[in-house]
């Protein structure tokens with residue numbers, strides 16, 4: 210039997226007659242109305258099969274139920290209006306090379322500008338002739354007291370576009386392929402049976418409608434559900450969102466089940482060394498530190514490897530928890546490797562372990578690319594023979610000739626700085642070692658569930674006693690004099706300060722202050738104090754020397770780039786001045802601020818903003834002023850940037866979601882996670898017959914996520 214939408218019965222005829230799933234799978238080329246040219250266009254966008262076309266979701270819906278007038282538009286509203294083109298023009302933005310394009314439209318009630326900061330595709334603006342009727346769909350923005358559209362959907366109205374009083378799906382236009390044509394093409398294929406591999410019990414438990422029904426409604430929403438579709442709360446959209454989360458969670462649940470089947474070396478330790486370490490401290494552990502430690506050693510007693518993330522805000526004392534875990538392992542005659550992203554941090558952790566662990570008889574070593582060859586050979590030998598119980602280092606640890614006698618615990622600090630492969634390489638140096646990652650870039654719970662969903666999480670949500678919240682103030686270049694006066698007062702009182710700049714060397718285009726040049730000026734300005742300089746292009750030895758002197762108080766002001774961003778711990782430093790705050794991202798600012806507020810002194814973070822600053826930069830500074838809570842900042846960051854950018858390029862393996870939103874859809878994420886983990890509990894390797902279609906689909910998806 211040949212379905213109507215298939216053009217060619219020849220070589221695919223056999224496949225087509227075999228069943229429904231293959232039709233969903235059919236090459237886009239065989240869809241009626243898709244010629245070679247269109248096929249090529251689709252392929253470029255990754256639309257290869259009928260399924261991909263069906264999963265090309267509308268980017269929004271146009272609500273034609275109410276006719277609106279320009280005069281009556283309200284900011285932040287998503288609207289659809291009909292108007293006439295009055296003018297199309299482009300202009301240069303300030304002194305930069307960037308251009309802005311503007312389509313001014315009007316109706317009897319008024320006019321409004323549609324602004325574009327990039328050209329959507331070639332020929333886009335040529336389509337708008339003066340006085341032509343257009344439809345504009347977009348969100349009304351309020352900018353400097355004027356209402357306007359930024360990057361709206363705008364297209365000339367054609368005669369065949371008569372269906373008023375409806376909710377129309379709007380697709381992202383592909384070069385030359387209008388949203389109306391995309392809609393029509395989808396309608397020709399959507400009638401086909403759509404396989405739904407989600408188990409019935411999952412659908413029933415979470416009240417999900419069948420996949421086919423969901424997809425059909427998404428491309429042609431029933432008018433009575435218009436409000437739900439606009440608010441993204443319809444059953445159809447929720448089903449798709451659920452699926453998007455479900456596949457990620459299923460992947461994580463499988464990974465997790467795999468870890469639980471692995472066997473690891475049991476660690477026989479009473480924890481006496483760790484106890485002695487605790488007693489030797491000049492302060493008490495926080496409740497959260499104790500809890501994290503308890504969770505870790507409970508894991509270490511299990512016959513399969515620990516897989517745990519310790520999340521704690523900057524300054525919450527994660528290092529100590531790591532050292533206690535290392536002490537626990539050392540007592541069990543096994544080894545720990547602690548990997549950190551920078552030499553400064555490795556050096557600092559090493560100094561800590563020498564102070565805290567060596568008195569207990571635990572052998573510690575530091576291994577970085579700066580370690581002298583003779584010393585390195587000796588360290589490698591002692592690791593191999595088991596004479597060292599803890600090695601701290603940078604990625605120098607993952608070199609091939611670094612071997613262990615019995616590596617039982619791998620700790621990765623500031624783990625977001627490392628790629629998956631680097632972490633795995635270190636893990637492979639032991640036999641299924643326990644694995645602990647620490648991060649001070651708090652990841653919102655929702656994101657943690659998707660990115661680290663296969664890890665257990667310990668949260669250190671308590672700062673050591675006596676810490677006062679850091680006072681954060683934003684200010685402008687013009688107030689710099691006042692800021693420096695304040696810095697001077699604090700230095701006179703015995704404190705120390707960081708002054709951070711975004712770039713190392715002057716760059717003509719950006720006219721930024723730079724650390725090297727400013728260092729000279731600040732040296733003059735603060736001639737009665739010692740001023741040090743730290744940046745990424747300095748030799749390691751020089752860096753170490755500067756850090757050592759700053760830690761010892763021989764330097765009072767440290768002018769630096771973001772090399773000090775992670776981990777650096779000098780409790781006497783209580784001022785962080787950040788120049789050109791607008792150049793930094795939120796989590797970076799929070800990390801930098803975390804360098805102060807580490808001792809008993811009241812601490813300050815001063816954000817100096819340049820004048821050329823975007824709306825978002827101002828928002829970031831506001832958020833910093835408002836809260837010290839890293840988790841709140843991470844949520845805001847995620848919301849402002851979206852998960853892709855939030856995670857950066859290093860965190861691969863997370864697919865982009867087409868409809869799901871990690872901030873908006875937390876509840877669905879939780880349900881999808883429950884479903885996936887329950888499923889894997891029942892069938893840990895997905896090998897039951899009824900789960901084979903699930904497994905096949907997951908494998909297919911995995912190929913796509915990786916590729």
Ligand code: ADP
Pocket residue numbers: 492493494495498521522523524525526527528529649673674776778780807
């Ligand atoms: P982070 O979690 O950012 O890695 P660190 O481990 O660098 O934090 O700890 C920050 C500072 O707090 C260090 O100087 C450390 O010695 C100190 N510290 C850690 N735990 C406590 C505690 N329970 N009470 C007081 N100070 C602590």
Ligand code: MG
Pocket residue numbers: 527528622649776
């Ligand atoms: Mg740390």
